[in-house]
Amino acid sequence: MNHAIAQRKRELEAYLAPTTIDHAELNAFWDAALSRYDGKPLDVRRERTESPFNGVTVDHLTYQGFDDTPIHAWFMVPDVGRGADGARNPLPCVVLFPGYTDDRGYPERHAGWLLQGYAVLAVDVRGQGGETGNHLPLRSGAVKGWVSGNVLEPERSYYHAMTIDAVRAVDAAAAQPEVDGARLAAVGASQGGGLALISAALNPKVTAIVADIPNLCHMDFGVLNSSSSLAELAQHLKRYPERLEAALHTLAHYDMLNLAPRIKVPVLMSVGWKDPVCMPETVYAVYNRIEADKTIKDYPFSGHEVSEAQNRERILFLRERFR
Template sequence: MGFLDRKVKDLYQYTPELTAPEDLDSFWNRTLEQAGQVTVPAKRQLISTPMRGVQAYQVTYQGYADTPVNGSFLVPSLWNEERFPCVIQLHGYTGSSLLPEHYAPWLLAGIAVFAIDIRGQAGGTGDLLPQETGMAKGWITKGIDDKDTCYYKAISVDCLRAIDWVAEQPEVDTARIGVAGGSQGGGLAMLMSALSDKLAFAIADIPNMCHMDWGIFNSTGSLTEAADYVSRFPDKWEAVTKTLSYFDNMNLAHRIRIPILVSVSLKDTVCMPETVFAAYNRITSEKQLHIYPFRGHSTGDKHLRKILEFTLAQCDTGKDNS
């Protein structure tokens, strides 16, 4: 057996000890109850796009801590259907939702898209989350001393409310709602698949937010901000790692009950394969994994077809059951 085969075999057997706190379930049950609303306060306005056969809307809805979250809702009206499947798109760390034209492949496949700007980052969403202490550069150490004040809770609730908003739209088939993203977006997509009861499928590409106690020592990505924070405040180590444990997909993977596609790149130093497999190996629902042995923090252009094929297969199943 060669090196690559041994590496992959070992990764499939990698199940590090969980770091879940005793009140993990009660925390999320309480958070979900608080986040849930019959109607999400929002407004949407028609905007122009050079794409033909697409209705594009600028959407602003109420996120966590009364923060207005912005996004684009795109409907492939060229298909002339009454209701469409819809995928909520979550971008990578420091990124944005990009222009509507970026989602043309999804729209041409007959899938509506709701792409949101994660709070505080490079898109159109600000951040009204209160801040009582200092933080390292970036966003993830904001309020990181406590699970109820941290940035991860805020963006998690923002994403849950995005799902709720999509489920309220008359153009959307509520039996065919999915969530997709890469890196930070992949981590949030996996988290949403564990928490929301309104999703039919999920796509978590090279996901972050997995095995974070290990990642804080090894990742070259956003967790370097947490490492910087605890290097300045060593007495905060236990508080920081406990906070992260509530949002660690490794600890929540057992809650996933929907089909999920995951990708991993074996030379990735941001979302390292050990972290991805630590979560993936604990998923018990229908799942598929695409491994890219020689890529870094990316999957390559050909992966898009695999995503679309997976999505359409799930949408066909959902349509049969709706």
């Protein structure tokens, strides 16, 4: 086929952006960062709350994230999968990460996953739209939003705190007795898609990934072109142009362009070709570097959105992986 859509698809499949940090340096950074949390208590607390669903228990769960910030979440378990003795069999679980400025929402938001018979851990992202605060001290000024916080210091940056929170969300889910640790997916869209990818790259407990229109991808390109969270960094660098190289070096530690080889489990991604936020070049730059079993769904006429068609693809993908 030689029409414009097929040509664009070939261009994206061939798009190979250069990595932006030395591989050994990146691995050393993350090995050291993650080792500091080995064995650190999650301090998981669960409190039963009123459920809007018959046959589903809903708990308000908190766990300790980076810098001991309590991360708030819903942990929801459908009343399915009981054996002949009435005991509950462990269930597959999806860990759900929200988009930028959003939160875990009401439990009703996640009914589709509960109908599949999955346990659900739906988490906030620190400081954004939910109950979760942010203990991270700002050591310098930042523009509106969150992502420019401490952007010159990789291990003190907002990106670092957010990433460790996501990694520990997976640990918190895996630690629940209702969860089958062999069937644990990281799922999200936009910011949530980026967190699904990076949590899987850094936590081997993830067994499948659904990352729709993900951010944290080809972030240097995004700073230059994106209209959303990375535009905050662009605004910061407009004010402080001398900080460009240091800021890009920090971003490189959290860019899935560089972390893609660490993904070892099946992944479903989606991309809207008209997306001005998580542009197709950024998504494909990462997808083309993933070496694990992978699938990408293209939506040439979609912007920054997850369509009903893609919602079905997500369900079918995890149904196959959770058999």
